[in-house]
Amino acid sequence: MYSAYEVLHNLIGLFGVSWWTLRLFLQARCNKHRGTVLEISGISRRIKGFVCYLCWVAWACAYLVLAITLITTASKDIEVSDTLSIMQPHASMLAFFVLAYQLLAYESATPRFVNWIICAFHVGMITVAEVMFIKMTKDLVGTSASEALFKVKLLLAAVGLMMGYCPLYMESIRHQGRGITLTTTTSIYGIIASFSSLIATIMQTHPSPLAIVLHTGTLVNEVALLISHLVWMFRTRQERAAARVQGLTFDELAAQHARNGLPYRFAASQKIAPPTAANSPSPDSPSRDVEAGRAGEADSWEWVELKQQPKADRSV
Numbered sequence: 001m002y003s004a005y006e007v008l009h010n011l012i013g014l015f016g017v018s019w020w021t022l023r024l025f026l027q028a029r030c031n032k033h034r035g036t037v038l039e040i041s042g043i044s045r046r047i048k049g050f051v052c053y054l055c056w057v058a059w060a061c062a063y064l065v066l067a068i069t070l071i072t073t074a075s076k077d078i079e080v081s082d083t084l085s086i087m088q089p090h091a092s093m094l095a096f097f098v099l100a101y102q103l104l105a106y107e108s109a110t111p112r113f114v115n116w117i118i119c120a121f122h123v124g125m126i127t128v129a130e131v132m133f134i135k136m137t138k139d140l141v142g143t144s145a146s147e148a149l150f151k152v153k154l155l156l157a158a159v160g161l162m163m164g165y166c167p168l169y170m171e172s173i174r175h176q177g178r179g180i181t182l183t184t185t186t187s188i189y190g191i192i193a194s195f196s197s198l199i200a201t202i203m204q205t206h207p208s209p210l211a212i213v214l215h216t217g218t219l220v221n222e223v224a225l226l227i228s229h230l231v232w233m234f235r236t237r238q239e240r241a242a243a244r245v246q247g248l249t250f251d252e253l254a255a256q257h258a259r260n261g262l263p264y265r266f267a268a269s270q271k272i273a274p275p276t277a278a279n280s281p282s283p284d285s286p287s288r289d290v291e292a293g294r295a296g297e298a299d300s301w302e303w304v305e306l307k308q309q310p311k312a313d314r315s316v
Helices: 004-034 045-073 080-107 112-138 145-174 184-202 209-235 237-245 250-259 301-307
Strands: none
Touching: 004 080, 004 184, 045 080, 045 112, 045 145, 045 209, 080 112, 080 184, 145 209, 184 209, 209 237, 237 250
């Protein structure tokens, strides 16, 4: 029979796992919507793909180390709290497979079946590595080499976690601090998830120091990205208000300045799909001149696409 403390502990752990899974899902959905894994202009797709892949592999390795540590240090009678703690790093590794597939699908010209083969190779490689290292490290638990091994794992996990957030920081810097992949809502989900997981870990009978470090690092990074985005919102309050007066979003106004060759302090988000035959504006279709507020030349494809976006996707 579980005590009230154990029930609360397990509920907090389940809460953290659920919200973290939702946060990763929203990141993948954002990538699918815009057709790219990262909005960084000025560099080739190959370089961007290589940087993202390298950082995400390190990020997956950080959670792989955490999963191995939690499994090898768990008691023979695994409790619910142990299961929830082990689920979270595996959810992150699952997200890595999804991001890897999106990276291949959006940033390379390889056929779809090749992308599936490469992702299946990653799944097999990480699975084999997890099983192999679990078997190796279980024999070292309680020995003199255990402490040295923990320091190595702590270093690898900390470096991998920071590398995993590097692409998001690069994207934020290119957009003057704005959160593109992680919107305000997604960042809040990540903060709630990491904080809940941290509290659930601390409440365990024998909390893992490695889990505490990783959850704390995740919380710090999620908060930093959210603060950066809120600062950007404060800096662009006048520009966003001017866009609303004209019936535009901030991105539409920034994109219009770029089309007209006018200087603008802030970069627009490129969450716009390229034109297709079905949605490209026809020469005879009526439109408006946004700056003059009257009928004029047809706007470019960005205007047409953004007008068709659902309301939730037009939020800043």
